[in-house]
Amino acid sequence: MRKFWTSIFLVYVSITMGACSYVRMTMGEVRLSLSPAHRQDAEAIKQANPDECGVLMGSIVSDKSTGVMFAIVAFSEDLLNIKPADFNILSEPGPYMLYVPRGRYRIVAFADFNKNRVFDQNELVGRLNNPGIVAVDRGQVISGLDFSVAGKGSNYVESPVDIQLPDTTEVVKKAINQGGAVRLDDRIFSREYGSMGLWSPAQFIHELGVNIYAPEKYDNGKIPILFVHGSGGTPRDWEYLAGNIDRTRFQLWFFFYPSGLRLETISGLLYENLSFLYKTYGFSTLYITAHSMGGLIVRSFFNRYALEGPPYSVKLFVSISTPWNGVESAQLAPEKSLFKGPPVWQDLAPESPFLKTLYHHHLPSELNYYLFFGYRSYKVFVKKAEDGVIALESQLYPTAQSEATKCFGFNENHASILSCKNVVEQYVQVLRAC
Structure with missing residues (x-):
């Protein structure tokens, strides 16, 4: 699940982009098949220098994947060893947001079709092809990064990105x-x-x-x-x-x-x-x-x-x-x-x-x-x-x-x-x- 000076009964709308609306998942310990150090540089930049980051937004469109969990992942083209700079978990097709250090990124989607609660490397179901690589500058908000997902994954991503969900997953909707x-x-x-x-x-x-x-x-x-x-x-x-x-x-x-x-x-x-x-x-x-x-x-x-x-x-x-x-x-x-x-x-x-x-x-x-x-x-x-x-x-x-x-x-x-x-x-x- 995703959370953002001194400074009723509600429904979320987000744009996460506040804010489009985002379905978040309480992830607890999210395990990737790479060591924590692999994401440390991207995470360190986001935590220490948020002024150096930007936002990527879009939607996943699919009419054949009801009940399937999705992971939207941004791979950096600039940081050493292509790796996830950020990812977003969706309980169904819909809007997503990625918060990343300024740089160039490829955005891909995974779907847990076998419902083993792991987004496997062979469950790649979509790539953002237009543009293939997205460049985001500091403070920039780039929207409209939409792509469709159809059928089961048939491609294999060349980076270690297995994302495992905990046994007690809470879908925030x-x-x-x-x-x-x-x-x-x-x-x-x-x-x-x-x-x-x-x-x-x-x-x-x-x-x-x-x-x-x-x-x-x-x-x-x-x-x-x-x-x-x-x-x-x-x-x-x-x-x-x-x-x-x-x-x-x-x-x-x-x-x-x-x-x-x-x-x-x-x-x-x-x-x-x-x-x-x-x-x-x-x-x-x-x-x-x-x-x-x-x-x-x-x-x-x-x-x-x-x-x-x-x-x-x-x-x-x-x-x-x-x-x-x-x-x-x-x-x-x-x-x-x-x-x-x-x-x-x-x-x-x-x-x-x-x-x-x-x-x-x-x-x-x-x-x-x-x-x-x-x-x-x-x-x-x-x-x-x-x-x-x-x-x-x-x-x-x-x-x-x-x-x-x-x-x-x-x-x-x-x-x-x-x-x-x-x-x-x-x-x-x-x-x-x-």
Whole structure:
């Protein structure tokens, strides 16, 4: 199973790409026929330098393999001795995600047709042939790597890749497009995983992936509201606000991602997740609400939205306590320091290249954007107005204000603003007006 700063009954949607939806398997000890040292270099890069990694995404298509387990494997063409840089287990044909160091890769698929709980070397059932070799750069998200699987394996892979499943395999099937379900109090939404996503994004991805979760199966009669948490957060941060939304009119989606990654990468994962959901359900309208750093991710998402013009329309965007001009504390770890912090700090630093390009494209003309901000600090001594984490001048960055339909301020700190009755009342009024 795959898992991804401080910073309800749900269904997964992932794009793992948050997030397309991914069927993950609790692997426990996954044994390959090569020694642990064989994968150490790829794993070491992912753990120590997530900024050097990218994401490969696609789908396995097959109508003849019901009940058969699949393994999607990425072989590096650059690391010594062609070997798996990452693999993804699927309980049925569907979307997959691979998190790999930048480089060149061949992607192949195995199917456990003999059901011996081992993906044998002679159970190779598919190769990605177009392109045959995929080159991924740092922070890049490459999607559309789809291929079909037909019939039983007849080819033999020339690398040692036997992947054995444990005796007690738990298939996790919680993505919204897979019909699964999970509650907001599920353990995967614990603070532990939020912290993991910030400080160990590779481990987060390995255990959870990047998914979108929902409290119920898709209903084409309800407008989806997508919630995007902030640094070190989880979908559970939205529990109070989500509990006060009219569920007869709206359905709730929650994007869960590793917040330590670069913001443009996360934004790309969000975009691909939503693209996959559109292909699955064909929704026409979407509302988005984001807290803190999540607002930056969504604003970056709108830049790609402007360039590619997706077939669905985002009609509402509400940002809450977003650092539109960055966070001063993100500059505390000097560039040459032994402690550099998570990659995302580079983007959150005021005047970062990411922030300088954030407003390159206008928000959609059909969009209503509301800016919520807080101004109560829990600190005794403060040099400037803030909410305890984000400076007021960053929350009210002039360019962001100029884009807003209206701004609303609340006497709340960075965390309490999500559990404030006045905030909920104003938010509900905004929903009613749309």
